[in-house]
Every structure is written in structure tokens, then in C-alpha cells.
Amino acid sequence: TLWVPWRKQNHFRKQGIDGPAYTPIFGNSAKIRRMFAEALSKRVPFDHDVVGRTLPFYPSWSKMYGKNFLYWFGSKPRLAIADPDMIKQVLINTSGSFQRVPLTPSSRILFGYGLPALEGEQWAFHRKIVNQAFKMERVEGWVPQIVDITMNMLEEWEDIRGGRDEFEMEVHKEMHELSADVMSRTVFGSSFEEGKRIFNLQKQQMHLFLKAVQSIYIPGFRFLPTKDNRERWRLNKEICESIRMLIANNSKKNRRIKSTAESINETIANLLTWALVLLARHQEWQSKAREEVLRVCGHNKQHPLEENLNDLKIVSMIINEALRLYPPGVLVNRQTSKKVKLGSLDIPADTQLVVPLIAVHHDTDIWGEDANEFNPSRFLESRRHLAAFLPFGLGTRYCPGQNLALVEAKLALAIIIRHYSFMVSPAYVHAPKLFINLEPQFGAQIRFTRIP
Numbered sequence: 142t143l144w145v146p147w148r149k150q151n152h153f154r155k156q157g158i159d160g161p162a163y164t165p166i167f168g169n170s171a172k173i174r175r176m177f178a179e180a181l182s183k184r185v186p187f188d189h190d191v192v193g194r195t196l197p198f199y200p201s202w203s204k205m206y207g208k209n210f211l212y213w214f215g216s217k218p219r220l221a222i223a224d225p226d227m228i229k230q231v232l233i234n235t236s237g238s239f240q241r242v243p244l245t246p247s248s249r250i251l252f253g254y255g256l257p258a259l260e261g262e263q264w265a266f267h268r269k270i271v272n273q274a275f276k277m278e279r280v281e282g283w284v285p286q287i288v289d290i291t292m293n294m295l296e297e298w299e300d301i302r303g304g305r306d307e308f309e310m311e312v313h314k315e316m317h318e319l320s321a322d323v324m325s326r327t328v329f330g331s332s333f334e335e336g337k338r339i340f341n342l343q344k345q346q347m348h349l350f351l352k353a354v355q356s357i358y359i360p361g362f363r364f365l366p367t368k369d370n371r372e373r374w375r376l377n378k379e380i381c382e383s384i385r386m387l388i389a390n391n392s393k394k395n396r397r398i399k400s401t402a403e404s405i406n407e408t409i410a411n412l413l414t415w416a417l418v419l420l421a422r423h424q425e426w427q428s429k430a431r432e433e434v435l436r437v438c439g440h441n442k443q444h445p446l447e448e449n450l451n452d453l454k455i456v457s458m459i460i461n462e463a464l465r466l467y468p469p470g471v472l473v474n475r476q477t478s479k480k481v482k483l484g485s486l487d488i489p490a491d492t493q494l495v496v497p498l499i500a501v502h503h504d505t506d507i508w509g510e511d512a513n514e515f516n517p518s519r520f521l522e523s524r525r526h527l528a529a530f531l532p533f534g535l536g537t538r539y540c541p542g543q544n545l546a547l548v549e550a551k552l553a554l555a556i557i558i559r560h561y562s563f564m565v566s567p568a569y570v571h572a573p574k575l576f577i578n579l580e581p582q583f584g585a586q587i588r589f590t591r592i593p
């Protein structure tokens with residue numbers, strides 16, 4: 142079996158798919174780790190050409206081997222695909238040939254036994270429940286709560302401002318709190334405080350999780366009482382107990398929804414953070430958005446209502462452009478359950494397919510020469526290709542939280558823009574980093590001025 146990777150490598154080479162050569166046991170993992178370390182140690186200019194910093198192996202290897210290439214995680218082959226036609230074929234395929242990559246035991250702790258971990262009938266059953274929970278009518282019913290929570294946040298900002306004209310804040314933390322509050326009040330309903338506590342525990346757990354996924358998975362290692370493992374067990378126990386209590390206090394039906402929703406809170410926080418950074422950097426779009434909010438919602442400090450949502454067109458375009466340049470979920474992956482054909486390619490069973498969403502979103506072949514520039518008006522045109530813009534995934538597994546994410550982002554942005562003008566603080570260092578999601582490595586410091 143030692144020869145299997147080489148055989149697979151040849152199999153792909155014969156079909157025109159090349160990549161960094163396989164090295165025994167570790168594959169290309171050490172090299173990938175080095176590339177990440179090097180990318181993160183460099184300071185980058187404040188522009189949006191950020192794929193090299195967030196997913197350094199992709200631009201490096203695609204330059205040498207083409208948009209689709211083969212690399213090795215240990216002795217497992219990974220096929221990176223960034224061609225929209227191929228991506229579409231993989232993600233909309235319903236035959237069961239392309240499955241979600243099974244969670245390792247340590248990532249299962251993070252994602253639990255919710256939707257992302259399920260396949261087949263079990264998945265279909267729970268997916269129906271989740272779709273119901275997040276359908277648009279239901280999410281629109283949450284508008285008053287979301288507005289309320291955002292206004293509460295602004296009241297706290299006013300305390301921080303303390304009567305000054307200008308004040309500065311790290312908004313990533315603020316957006317994290319905001320989206321945790323929204324998720325707790327909407328999805329968790331009555332169990333508000335408890336929901337928030339779980340989010341905070343999970344945030345700590347994510348740091349440990351990341352350490353675990355960046356190292357190669359060694360069977361049995363998770364049972365060793367290392368410092369990280371002990372901390373992981375402690376947090377896990379606490380989270381399990383909290384969730385158990387929460388479930389005991391709630392109806393049985395919502396159980397699955399909760400366990401999935403908890404781990405996904407971060408995505409909206411990151412979307413909002415990047416949208417604020419982008420608007421702070423691109424004042425002309427901030428003004429355009431503010432004009433729109435005032436026009437649509439009225440001048441008398443009125444808040445957006447659910448009937449305004451469709452009229453906030455510029456705000457929507459800005460959110461799309463933020464999702465394009467800084468997609469919170471940087472990649473999605475699949476694994477072949479059997480030998481499959483993808484276009485003219487023969488792919489063996491047990492091959493991981495990696496779709497680098499962020500690279501597709503920055504591809505000049507798709508988006509033109511200004512692909513790395515912030516230009517929301519590109520969304521005035523209809524979509525180029527189903528798989529050219531896919532921040533929420535595509536196909537049967539596309540994100541069921543999309544409605545909530547977009548409605549929350551629209552409302553929160555509209556309200557913030559209505560009350561403050563803002564610019565990037567001199568303290569801000571532009572450093573997008575792939576954590577679980579795409580995050581600002583050193584936070585997002587923004588300087589606000591109150592609009593009378």
C-alpha cells in the first residue's frame with residue numbers, strides 16, 4: 142500500500158493533472174504549514190488581493206500547475222478545483238458520489254452531530270427541519286428583534302463615545318457579540334443567556350480545534366493527556382452540560398437546529414466586520430449606502446423594517462462584494478465515495494476535492510482585471526456563472542442560514558451607517574487570516590463619528 146499514493150499521482154498526471162510531488166507519510170503538509178507561516182509573517186498592503194495571505198498554497202501551486210491540481214495531505218490525495226464548471230458538477234451532484242468529508246474526532250467535538258456531519262437519509266430528514274427553521278418568512282419575523290439588538294449595541298457605543306465627537310473601537314469583537322445575541326434571541330429563543338455562554342465557550346474551543354486540524358491527524362493522539370487535550374476535554378464537558386441543560390429546557394424538536402447553529406455564529410460576525418472595514422476604506426460607497434438608507438427608511442431616525450429590506454439595493458450589493466472579496470468560509474470540500482467521472486477526469490474513490498471559494502472569487506478570468514478591487518456595482522449585472530460567486534456554497538448542501546445571515550447583515554449595516562460615519566483607524570493593520578473563517582488577525586479598529 143506504500144505505493145498507492147505514487148500510483149494515484151501517476152493516474153492523475155496521465156490525465157493532465159499535475160501538482161507538488163508526493164513525499165511519503167507527510168505528503169505536502171509540512172510545506173503547506175510553512176507557506177501559511179510565511180504568509181502570516183508578512184505585512185501586506187491594504188488592498189484586497191488577499192488570496193496569497195489566506196490560502197497561500199493555492200496561488201503558489203496554481204501558478205505552477207494550473208487551476209486544478211493535486212496535492213497531498215499525509216497519504217491522502219487532495220484535488221484542488223477552481224474551474225466553475227467542475228465546481229458546479231461536484232456541488233450539485235446528488236448521486237452520493239461526492240460526500241462531505243467525514244469529521245475527525247476532534248472536529249466532531251466542534252461541529253457535533255448536526256447537519257454538516259450527516260449523510261443520506263438522516264441528512265435529508267434533518268435538512269428539511271433546518272430549512273423550515275430558516276425560511277424567509279420566519280427570518281423576516283425576526284426583524285424587530287434584530288433591530289432591537291443592534292440598537293442596544295449602539296447604546297453601548299454611545300456610552301463608549303461619552304459625548305466625544307470621535308471615538309475608536311475594535312469592531313470584530315462587537316460584531317461577534319451582536320451575532321451571538323441575534324442567534325441566541327432568534328434561533329435559541331428564550332434561552333438567551335445560556336445560548337451566549339455556549340458561544341463564548343465554543344470560541345475558546347475553536348482555538349484548540351484549529352491547532353488540532355493544522356497538525357496531521359494521528360489516531361489515538363487525542364486520548365493523550367496533553368495540555369491542549371485536557372483543555373479540550375474540559376471545555377467539551379462544560380459545553381455538553383450546558384447544551385444538555387438548554388435542551389432539557391426546550392422542546393425536543395429544536396435540538397438538532399441548536400447544535401448546528403452554535404458553531405456557525407462566527408460567519409456573520411466576520412461578514413459584518415469585513416463589510417465595515419471595506420466601507421471605512423471606501424468612503425464613496427459609505428456615502429452612497431447612507432443616502433440609500435435615509436431615502437428608504439426615512440430621515441427621522443426610523444429603523445429599517447421588513448418591507449424595506451428589498452429596497453436596500455446598494456447595501457445588498459456592498460454585502461455581496463464583501464462576501465466575494467472576503468468570504469467567511471474560504472473553502473468547501475468533498476470526498477469521493479467511489480470511483481467517479483468529473484467531466485473527462487477519472488477520479489479514484491477516497492479523493493478529497495477542495496474548492497477554494499476565495500480563489501474563485503478573486504479570479505481575473507471570471508471577474509475581469511479589477512477582480513481584486515472593491516466595486517459593488519459589478520453586482521448590478523446578473524450573475525456570470527452559478528459557481529463563480531458561491532459564498533454560501535451551492536447545490537443541496539448550500540447554506541441554510543443564508544437568509545438569516547443576509548437579513549441580519551443588511552439591518553445591522555443599515556443601522557450603523559445611519560448613525561455613524563466611520564473610517565479606518567491608523568491602528569488598523571490589514572491582515573486577513575484563515576482561522577475557522579476568514580478573520581482580521583489583529584482585529585478591526587475603526588474610528589466613528591456620530592451623525593446628528
Ligand code: HEM
Nearest residue numbers: 256257402405408409412470473532533534538540542546
Ligand atoms: C455569512 C454567513 C455564512 C456563510 C458565509 C456561510 C457559508 C456556508 C457554506 C459555504 C456552506 C456550505 C458548506 C459545504 O457545501 O460543504 C454552509 C453550510 C451550512 N451553513 Fe452556513 N454560512 C453562513 C451562516 C450560517 C448561519 C447563520 C447558519 C445557521 C444559523 C448556517 C448554517 C449552516 C449549516 C447547518 C450548513 C450545512 C448544511 C448541510 O450540510 O446541509 N450558516 N454555510
